[in-house]
Amino acid sequence: MTAAALLLTACAPAIPSAPVQPPTAAATGEGTSPPAAPSPPPATPDAPQGPARREGSIPQRPATLPAVAAAVPVPASLTVAGTSIDMTVVPVGVSPDKAMEIPEAFDQAGWYRFGPAPGAAAGTAVIAGHVDTTSERAPFSQLKTLGAGASVQVGRLGAPALNYRVVSVELMAKDSFDGDSLFRRSGPHELKVVTCGGRWLQERMDYSDNVIVTAVLE
Amino acid sequence: MRRSIFTAGAGAAAIAAALALAGPAQAAEGDAQLAVLHGVPGLTVDVWVNGDRTLDDFAPGTLAGPLSLPAGAYELAITASDAADASAPVIGPVTVTLAASGNYTAVANLDAAGKPTANFFTNDVSQIAAGKGKLTVRHAAAAPAVDVLAGDAAVVSNLANPAEQTLSLDPATISAAVAATGTTAPVIGPADLTVAEGTHTIVYAWGSLADNNLQLAVQTIEGLHSSPGSVPGARDGSSGTSPAGPAVVTVGFGAAALALLLGGLGVARTVAARRAGR
Numbered sequence: 001m002t003a004a005a006l007l008l009t010a011c012a013p014a015i016p017s018a019p020v021q022p023p024t025a026a027a028t029g030e031g032t033s034p035p036a037a038p039s040p041p042p043a044t045p046d047a048p049q050g051p052a053r054r055e056g057s058i059p060q061r062p063a064t065l066p067a068v069a070a071a072v073p074v075p076a077s078l079t080v081a082g083t084s085i086d087m088t089v090v091p092v093g094v095s096p097d098k099a100m101e102i103p104e105a106f107d108q109a110g111w112y113r114f115g116p117a118p119g120a121a122a123g124t125a126v127i128a129g130h131v132d133t134t135s136e137r138a139p140f141s142q143l144k145t146l147g148a149g150a151s152v153q154v155g156r157l158g159a160p161a162l163n164y165r166v167v168s169v170e171l172m173a174k175d176s177f178d179g180d181s182l183f184r185r186s187g188p189h190e191l192k193v194v195t196c197g198g199r200w201l202q203e204r205m206d207y208s209d210n211v212i213v214t215a216v217l218e
Numbered sequence: 219m220r221r222s223i224f225t226a227g228a229g230a231a232a233i234a235a236a237l238a239l240a241g242p243a244q245a246a247e248g249d250a251q252l253a254v255l256h257g258v259p260g261l262t263v264d265v266w267v268n269g270d271r272t273l274d275d276f277a278p279g280t281l282a283g284p285l286s287l288p289a290g291a292y293e294l295a296i297t298a299s300d301a302a303d304a305s306a307p308v309i310g311p312v313t314v315t316l317a318a319s320g321n322y323t324a325v326a327n328l329d330a331a332g333k334p335t336a337n338f339f340t341n342d343v344s345q346i347a348a349g350k351g352k353l354t355v356r357h358a359a360a361a362p363a364v365d366v367l368a369g370d371a372a373v374v375s376n377l378a379n380p381a382e383q384t385l386s387l388d389p390a391t392i393s394a395a396v397a398a399t400g401t402t403a404p405v406i407g408p409a410d411l412t413v414a415e416g417t418h419t420i421v422y423a424w425g426s427l428a429d430n431n432l433q434l435a436v437q438t439i440e441g442l443h444s445s446p447g448s449v450p451g452a453r454d455g456s457s458g459t460s461p462a463g464p465a466v467v468t469v470g471f472g473a474a475a476l477a478l479l480l481g482g483l484g485v486a487r488t489v490a491a492r493r494a495g496r
Contacts, residue, residue, distance in 0.1 A: 058273065058282050058283055058285055059282070059283070060273070060280050060281065060282040061280065062279055062280060062281075063255060063280060063281035063422070063435035063436055063437060064279065064434075064435070065409050065411060065434060065436050066436065066438075068391050068410050068412055069412065093349045094347075094348045094349030094446050097447070098347070098348060098446060098448070099446055099447055099449065099450050100446040100448070100450070102449070102450055102451060112446070114348070114349060114389070114415040126449075128449045128451055129451060130451050130452060131451050131452050132452055140451065177447065177448055177449075179348075179445030179446055179447060180445050182449070183445035183446060185416075185441075185443065194449045194451060195449075195451035195452075196450070196451035196452035200452075206450075206452060207451075210449050211451075
């Protein structure tokens with residue numbers, strides 16, 4: 001038991017190092033700006049075509065500066081039918097202790113801006129908020145009671161709102177926090193709405209678990 | 219360790235699908251990745267690997283690959299684009315050794331004096347801290363040592379051909395320029411350069427100062443992101459003692475919580491706090 005642990009007033013960070021997954025290392029990205037260099041001439045028809053050749057399977061692209069990507073529509077609100085959850089959503093990043101940042105205001109939730117956004121083609125959009133204030137419960141305390149099929153609406157800036165349907169509510173122990181599964185950047189798109197739950201551990205000043213609501217686009 | 223409060227069938231299917239898609243759909247496990255950058259102005263070439271023509275009519279400013287290659291030694295040669303074989307290279311041949319799972323870029327470029335040469339760089343594909351991006355600058359141009367400016371500040375100083383420097387940065391689009399060391403008058407740029415979170419952005423300065431054709435080439439290696447270490451969603455535990463709402467389901471909470479609910483104390487406190495907080 002360390003003294004530092006007793007000073008934590010939020011959900012204390014679990015093991016900071018998430019399981020390592022092999023990076024999908026690849027030179028990727030298609031430059032959308034026109035090539036500065038002359039375009040390669042078409043392949044000559046008399047080029048040798050030996051069986052060992054890899055030509056044709058090797059992607060080539062102009063290595064010019066890619067155009068700055070257009071910003072994706074960011075989420076601005078989160079409402080859950082049948083509850084008092086009607087939150088403002090703000091983009092958040094990572095705190096110095098490697099935790100996801102959570103807005104201070106009890107009626108605000110944070111969207112992890114480095115991961116996929118709601119409506120993305122792939123991966124999980126993570127929105128998290130406090131389960132309590134310094135003395136009371138916050139709206140997200142109702143997350144653990146949601147049932148399958150509950151309707152979740154995400155309002156977006158400059159784009160239509162998105163309707164999600166809850167498919168699961170789970171507890172993930174903070175002692176075995178699996179960040180790579182929660183903050184997934186590939187695979188099917190899902191919305192993850194996260195807060196704290198499980199048992200309150202007074203000695204840690206933290207809950208034992210995260211409550212994770214998973215929802216899919218309707 | 220996951221305990222399910224409930225999981226609908228669709229959720230389980232989605233999780234299974236996600237696991238199935240998690241692995242890279244790439245070459246054999248342990249293969250090295252080799253990208254090739256052409257940074258010699260005015261020279262269209264063919265690139266040969268172990269005597270096989272691998273890149274045909276490879277034009278300046280083009281990035282090819284990555285090729286997935288088993289670990290081992292390879293002979294790279296660069297010839298004129300109409301060469302019949304690799305016997306008369308204009309650059310090389312050079313022998314490079316690829317380690318299992320290594321990531322490399324072979325660059326055909328000019329040395330500081332303007333002579334065509336080849337450089338072989340090892341790319342750092344280690345995981346990047348959550349919320350950060352990585353930027354590497356490589357000097358592959360016929361030019362003296364340079365500084366790289368982000369806005370008005372030099373973030374890389376005194377970089378000479380063929381050296382490189384790597385920085386960890388907050389993700390941003392920066393206005394990047396290259397200037398002779400100790401000066402701020404750009405010889406390249408300024409240009410908007412995006413350093414994305416979880417991505418290793420590698421920038422090459424190539425071309426020739428004397429020929430007035432210096433420019434930047436960019437390679438990005440994505441998928442190096444890390445996840446946050448936790449989601450701290452609690453302040454003081456006041457939620458744990460007061461289950462939510464009239465339709466509360468007490469799964470996993472037990473008798474103590476239920477007793478408090480029956481007392482109604484927690485609910486009343488919360489309503490008052492909400493009004494006060496608005």
